[in-house]
Amino acid sequence: MSSKTEKLLSLLDGQPVIPVLKIDDLATAVPLARALAQGGLRAIEITLRTPTALEAIRRVIGEVEEAIVGAGTILDPRQFEQAAEAGSQFIVSPGVTRELLAAADGSPVPLLPGAITPGEIMMARDAGLDFLKFFPAEQAGGASFLKALASPLAEIRFCPTGGVTAANAPSYLALPNVVCVGGSWVAPDSMVKAGDWASIEALAREAAGLRKG
Secondary structure, three states, rough: OHHHHHHHHHOOOOOOOEEEOOOHHHHHHHHHHHHHOOOOEEEEEEEEEOOHHHHHHHHHHHHHHOOOOEEEEOHHHHHHHHHHOOOOOOOOOOOOHHHHHHHHHOOOOOOEEOOOOHHHHHHHHHHOEEEEEEOOOOOOOHHHHHHHHHOOOOOOEEEEHHHHOOOHHHHHHOOEEEOOOOEOOOOHHHHHHHHOOOHHHHHHHHHHHHOOO
């Protein structure tokens, strides 16, 4: 296991579900992160899909002491650098490129790159990465596909994201090569817009109670 994999696993610290968040309204970032953390989901991924994302990362890091904040949907080295400068503690990409691997190699911030095909997974393995995002999980074959990878790529572990829900998360978490799953169901848009932090905290607590195996 690489040192960066160990660092990433220590940040996630046995958390079964990593909330994947798209922050449209900057004012919701801090109370949302606080509700998730109070429900037991301290590690979150804020995706760079909105203009407010980097500032949301800064605010959550500055105001929610218990939160562990990662940046998602990182597509190139420039975004990697921006996310790292904003204080991101880990960085997530939907795919893997040599340019991103080079950026990660020169940074203390661990990268969780996406990989689906055996070739992509082997390229990441050659770069010393043995913990990968599997995205889009459901569309790419779901839990049965990941189960098939467990034997030929036994040392590689995954965080499936994309189409993962409260209903199918247990089937992923039951696999020996799955560390955790990523999902947005713990922070529904309707609840975020309504500021219903109590309900989001309850969803987070349910998700935090999911167990491996």
